[in-house]
Amino acid sequence: xxxxxxxxxxxxxxxxxxxxxxxxxxxxxxxxxxxxxxxxxxxxxxxxxxxxxxxxxxxxxxxxxxxxxxxxxxxxxxxxxxxxxxxxxxxxxxxxxxxxxxxxxxxxxxxxxxxxxxxxxxxxxxxxxxxxxxxxxxxxxxxxxxxxxxxxxxxxxx
Amino acid sequence: xxxxxxxxxxxxxxxxxxxxxxxxxxxxxxxxxxxxxxxxxxxxxxxxxxxxxxxxxxxxxxxxxxxxxxxxxxxxxxxxxxxxxxxxxxxxxxxxxxxxxxxxxxxxxxxxxxxxxxxxxxxxxxxxxxxxxxxxxxxxxxxxxxxxxxxxxxxxxx
Numbered sequence: 001x002x003x004x005x006x007x008x009x010x011x012x013x014x015x016x017x018x019x020x021x022x023x024x025x026x027x028x029x030x031x032x033x034x035x036x037x038x039x040x041x042x043x044x045x046x047x048x049x050x051x052x053x054x055x056x057x058x059x060x061x062x063x064x065x066x067x068x069x070x071x072x073x074x075x076x077x078x079x080x081x082x083x084x085x086x087x088x089x090x091x092x093x094x095x096x097x098x099x100x101x102x103x104x105x106x107x108x109x110x111x112x113x114x115x116x117x118x119x120x121x122x123x124x125x126x127x128x129x130x131x132x133x134x135x136x137x138x139x140x141x142x143x144x145x146x147x148x149x150x151x152x153x154x155x156x157x158x
Numbered sequence: 159x160x161x162x163x164x165x166x167x168x169x170x171x172x173x174x175x176x177x178x179x180x181x182x183x184x185x186x187x188x189x190x191x192x193x194x195x196x197x198x199x200x201x202x203x204x205x206x207x208x209x210x211x212x213x214x215x216x217x218x219x220x221x222x223x224x225x226x227x228x229x230x231x232x233x234x235x236x237x238x239x240x241x242x243x244x245x246x247x248x249x250x251x252x253x254x255x256x257x258x259x260x261x262x263x264x265x266x267x268x269x270x271x272x273x274x275x276x277x278x279x280x281x282x283x284x285x286x287x288x289x290x291x292x293x294x295x296x297x298x299x300x301x302x303x304x305x306x307x308x309x310x311x312x313x314x315x316x
């Protein structure tokens with residue numbers, strides 16, 4: 001306990017740390033942070049008071065965004081580990097983009113508690129990873145997600 | 159042209175007009191507005207300067223949110239029409255929630271232009287509609303989406 005948790009987004013190169021979802025340099029973004037918890041990845045986030053679908057329930061688009069950035073972050077964690085590194089090691093991790101995003105909304109997600117996303121990462125190609133995620137509000141599984149994350153292609157470089 | 163375009167979200171009941179994506183009463187939300195253009199549905203939105211994945215390209219979570227609310231709005235337009243009504247008729251439309259959301263990101267989406275989502279709606283059950291969407295930046299098709307939208311269940315009523 002009391003450990004400093006190293007998130008992968010803390011180590012993204014400055015040029016790639018502007019994402020509205022998970023970029024530490026995006027002033028008004030969500031600042032999602034994704035890290036290892038044993039063999040799973042985790043992202044915890046408490047939606048703000050505006051992030052509602054209807055009063056009392058979390059906005060689905062926020063849940064989709066959370067699964068999206070959790071997916072690219074989890075893939076980056078996994079490839080970084082495969083390369084022999086962990087967040088906080090001082091090594092700049094690979095950066096992924098989302099190829100596809102799928103979300104199944106299982107239950108209305110209650111507003112006012114932190115959401116925890118738990119991810120399992122699977123390599124399907126050295127540059128293409130699948131991240132299966134579950135979104136919990138407390139103990140309640142509210143949504144499931146799948147992201148196909150792809151190593152950022154050169155077309156993103158300006 | 160100079161027509162007034164009636165969006166379905168303009169007519170949602172007040173209690174269900176707080177969505178961060180498309181609720182007209184959510185002060186800090188996106189205020190997505192979805193309307194008929196012939197047999198297709200449309201939502202146009204220009205991401206703000208913070209909505210980036212990396213500088214120059216739109217944040218995928220915003221595109222997911224856009225497809226999500228466009229999906230529920232399109233389903234509401236279609237069921238409303240099936241019931242004999244159009245937006246602006248004074249009749250309160252049905253309200254849908256998202257059962258599932260799928261997005262395929264085809265190309266990096268350039269930032270700085272309005273995005274147009276074009277939707278095709280299909281009834282798969284009186285309370286369950288499928289919305290296939292295409293997201294364009296100018297003439298370029300950047301993403302495709304599929305939403306299964308479900309008439310809001312009673313469990314959402316508080």
